[in-house]
Amino acid sequence: MSKTPELQNHVEEIIQKNVRRKWTSYIWDTFDKEPEERKLLTKLDAAVLTFASLGYFIKYLDQANINNAFVSGMKEELSLYGNELNYMTSAWTVGYVIGEIPSNIILTRVRPSIWIPALEVTWSVLTMLISKCETSTQIYVLRFFIGLAESGFYPGMQYLIGSWYRKDELAKRSCIFHTSGAIATMFSGYLMAAVYHLGGTGGVTGWRWLFIVDGVISLPIAFAGFLFIPDFPENSRAFYLSLEERAFAKKRMYLEGRKTKQPYTKTKVKKILSSWHIYLLALLYICFNNGNAGAAPVMAQYLKYSKNPTYTVTQINTYPTGTYAVQIVTTLAYAWSSDTFLRGRRWPPIIFGGVINIITYISLAVWQIPEGWRWTCYYLAGAGGGLSGLTFAWAHEICSDDNEERAIVVATMNEMAYVVQAWLPLIVWQQIDAPQYQKGFITATCLSVLMILTAFVIRLLHHRELRQKTGQDVSSEEDVVVVQ
Template sequence: MGLLQNAKNGLRIAGGRRPSSREEKRLLAKIDWFILSYCCLMYFSNYLDRSNISNAYVSGMREELHMVGTEFNKINTIFTCGYIIGMIPNNLLLQVVSPRIWFPCMQIVWAVLTFCTSTVGNVKQIYAIRFFQGMAESSTFVGTHYVLGSWYKPTELGWRSGIFTSSGLVGTLFSGILQAAVYRSLNGRAGRSGWRWLFVIDGIITLPIALYGFLVFPDVPKTTKAFYLSPEERELARTRLDQNTNLEQAKSRPLSWALVRKILSSWRWYACSLLFAISGETESFGSNNLMGQFLKGIGGYTVDQIDNYPSGVMAVAIVSTIVCATWTDRTGVRWPVLIYMSVACIISSICILVWSSPTALKFFAYYLAGASYAGQATTFAWANQICADNDQERAVVLASMNMWNNAVNAWWSIVFYPATDAPRFRKGMIAMIAVCIATLLATWLVYFLERREWRNRDPRSGRESVDKEGLPGSSGDVQKNQNSPTVVDSDTRSVASEKQ
């Protein structure tokens, strides 16, 4: 218990630690600007495209292409299938192809496919386009989390992951505004319907972002040749994570079946994949626009109100994501965010299940459910830390987490949130409560397995012990490794001396 308590104390200090030198501050400022600006713009355009297929459907595409039955649902399912298939190959290709080349190339692919969507003559052509678009867009989310984990310390990951995740939510918010503006000003111009112009505008927005990535994206520390980083800053970027990660073990190795066996024999792949496969479904309130369907189902609201009121869900999502991500960096712990979002969604579900409750309470419940998005950035930051000692494993685990979540997404909404259940969604509310309870159990499982791995590390190996968030180790291990060449930060040493 003393060993674990010392680790917790060291973690509190490390979690709030700022860059230790002027050089490190300058490096962080540069990579924050060039990495986050590009990744956020890329993710924004990604979500803009995803959301605009729904906006196009209700803005004339359905009638013009004579879509019937569940054809729109099939578009989303086929996109998800392409997204699932592309995740792991995209992340592994980042080990072979420079991210500065791969990310923009994938953007150009989905921009060209977006232009093609504006010319389709039937829904089957959209099926084919959306499948390949899903494969290209699957490079963005997990690929960015892989890159973030390559540049930032564990105590720096949460806030950056939160900013990145929020950019996608902003894309969702902006999509409706863009559709309305395009439809009003361009519908019928040059013989094109407003929904067709929407995809033209999407493609035009995407291409300059891809060019920006070609010019400024810095790859990862071990391969970066960014013109804005001096040789000293490149070296600092390679060495500054030394206190959190055994860099020798974290080096990329050739892809092989031995690597696959190693990954599949570890708890990390199974537990982290399970965690996000389950916890990701807490976002179902927002991703299925249940509030919009609720408002339309009970009646009494204008079209503008039905479009605008659910924006509050995304607003709560953005605030929750950034606040929680910042808090996890300050404290160094991730799991409380998953508890927060699970409890919030349980409360929301109960408020909606009790149908006799006031409408104002139901509004509150739907807005509160926006808290579910806070777990996305936190969960991937946590996985980045857990797998920090192996690049390939980290790439596969991050991709698998999103892959399994999307595998569940492909059928989850059809079973539990069909439009025919609006406005009450009784099955969905019960499913949400069950998912939240399962999320709490999965969170405990990852928490337990991570700490068991930490306790089982061999102190004679010369490695610094890694505490419960992948940060520099406890005082007990500092004492055991006094002759080790490993760097131990002064804050952790001070905690050890206090305990002595």
């Protein structure tokens, strides 16, 4: 560190004062921090968290609208009566998978304030072009490049968030960031219901208007990223952070044990690839990401196939949004409980979400269940969808002492989850099985069981790792902070 010992002592003193938690911190962690640190975090939240959430909102809006468009006229207009929706999803996933790890490696060398907004502008323009498509093949091609452009955003922003926030701040920010995806999916349903009535305006059908409106919403947010993304503490040039605040942010991460950038070497790459971190954290995220019905619009398809009663296009698009309302509430509950009442433990909410998944998907796999319970299960499925932020917060903590490992592990987690998603829906979430996706429900159940087991193994290995570093017998991996 180039800063004086006085600065280090000053930051240590502030952080030590913050250790004595007041009840107000259970509402929001900055409420009982010292004024200097509170001011820094308020600025970061206003810029990083706001942009991350808005960016993820437009990413998920673009991603979710293909399902809403499909059940709102695209299927009939383009004669998509086979598994075309599955192929559209897979084309996007292939592009997404190809770009993730390279994008995060680029982020360790290129400013996020340049790279991430450039990707956002690209995918926004490509999404608008879907409104001009006349064949499924054209959509496949555009979806591939949209996935490629979107691939850098989520793992990149998770990596960025993990570069600015301490352990007791991390899960809330990661989960709020992730929640914006659920909000976008809800909004997409409402947007489709509203935009559908534009059908015929300017000679453009309703589902095509959806992608045009997407671009109108997305582009201003994308351009804002060039201005508001603060890069990293060690190279930030954000106009809203003073030199003293940048130095303070660097020292916070130093005291947290969060390493800064180092050269890529053969030894480093070998260390990353020989550690359990990359494999088990990736497996955990694979199970989370694929252990739900997100690859298929299961409730929308159920409503679309229903004959008694029948549902309107507006109802088909709006009723399933209740699932995402549940996801939003549970995601925030997981984050607050993990950062506060559970003292930084990430695994208990993961176990809870997995258990809810198991109950939900076993019930739907049985299928012949009371109608009220079926609707309850469709909505309860959202409780298992809010664990992403916790898994990434856990990964940031486990990989704190190697910046490049942290970047690569975070990208690998997301990438490998989508590698599986590229082919698994073609087998278990086939459009022709709608609305009774029995293979998909059984698969989601099995993956939720595996997620729970993986979480316990990670907890055990991380506990052992911390004990080796500190030479202490700790009651849990969350009870020790190792200052490098």
